[in-house]
Amino acid sequence: MTTTVLDKSIGSRVGIRPRAVTVGIAAAVGTAVISVFTLGTGEYPIAPADVVRTLLGQGTTAQDFIVNELRLPRLITAIVVGMCLAAGGAVFQSLVRNPLGSPDVLGITNGASTAALTVVILGGSSTQLSLAAVAGGLAAALLIQVIGGKHGLHGYRFILCGIGLAAILNGISGYLLTRGIQMENARAMLWLTGSLDGRDWQQAGPLLIVLAVTLPILLLACGPGLRILEMGDDAASALGVPVKVLRTGALFTAALLVSCAAAAAGPVAFVALIAPHLAKRLTRAPGPNLVPSLATGALLLVGADWLAQHAGDSALPVGVVTGAVGGAYLVWLLTTERKAGRI
Secondary structure (H helix, E strand, O other): OHHHHHHHHHHHHHOOOHHHHHHHHHHHHHHHHHHHHHHOOOOOOOOHHHHHHHHOOOOOHHHHHHHHHHHHHHHHHHHHHHHHHHHHHHHHHHHHOOOOOOHHHHOHHHHHHHHHHHHHHOOOOHHHHHHHHHHHHHHHHHHHHHHHHHHOOOHHHHHHHHHHHHHHHHHHHHHHHHHOOHHHHHHHHHHHHOOOOOOOHHHHHHHHHHHHHHHHHHHHHHHHHHHHHOOOHHHHHHOOOOHHHHHHHHHHHHHHHHHHHHHHHOOOOOHHHHHHHHHHHHHOOOOOOHHHHHHHHHHHHHHHHHHHHOOOOOOOOHHHHHHHHHHHHHHHHHHHHHHOOOO
8 A cells, every 4th residue: 555655656756647658558559550450551462460570671572662661651651740740739739728729720730731732833842842831830820929919829819819810821722722723733632631642751751850859848848837837827927837938839849740740741630639639538637648649649640541541442541531530529529518618
């Protein structure tokens, strides 16, 4: 009994929550299992055991080429995109203290989409599209910060301003689509849906670097402060948290992650909304739950990609699956929040 209490005390002081660790490990194991089946899926099917042997360097030459050169970059892109979206969504939900606080709702994803769409309509290259998506997402975050003024935005004010910005950007995107020619519009619509088709190390590599740089910032510099910030600005200030600096830093770090994810795979819908919310429900812990959210985001996107590849005779863009599942989840979430009297 004494040992159990001591262990809980130690875990509490260092920020370790057994339930959160369990959720993270379970999601990571689920991601690994689905990844093996995903790597074996395609025109040249490979058995799961052969996939594992190939990853360990014991496969045939053909299997090594198919798994490691053709399919693994797409899988890594899916995992990292899911992690980036989940981390961004967790930060936004913590900032606005509302489960509806998602980059999809707050205009960040729309900023990346509008900027990328502009490049597509103008016939730009893939590199230019990626850079434009990142710049567009960060510009949307800056605009939200400017709208907030010196007092900043939080709560429903943040959500309402984000919805307004998203509506404006959607209108601009619609206008751009009317100005493009048919082939450009087809390319634009595929990107706007969110797709992992044809992704290679050119997309996965830079995204891994961005995640490696920004993740320590979120976990070490922003995470503890965001947990306290959920108690309210006054309480956080009284406890020594630099509220304005924390909110600005977290906002732009999360916007960078979401924008880079959009640059790599397009604006994949609802992952940033669902993953953090599921993680918080499973862990039953306050705060952004960044690590469980990261693992849940990877699991969701890898699972959605596997479903997209098995949905019919031809593979679907992964954004179609996340949009369908996420839309249903959003309806359920709105119903739950309304019954609880929070909206």
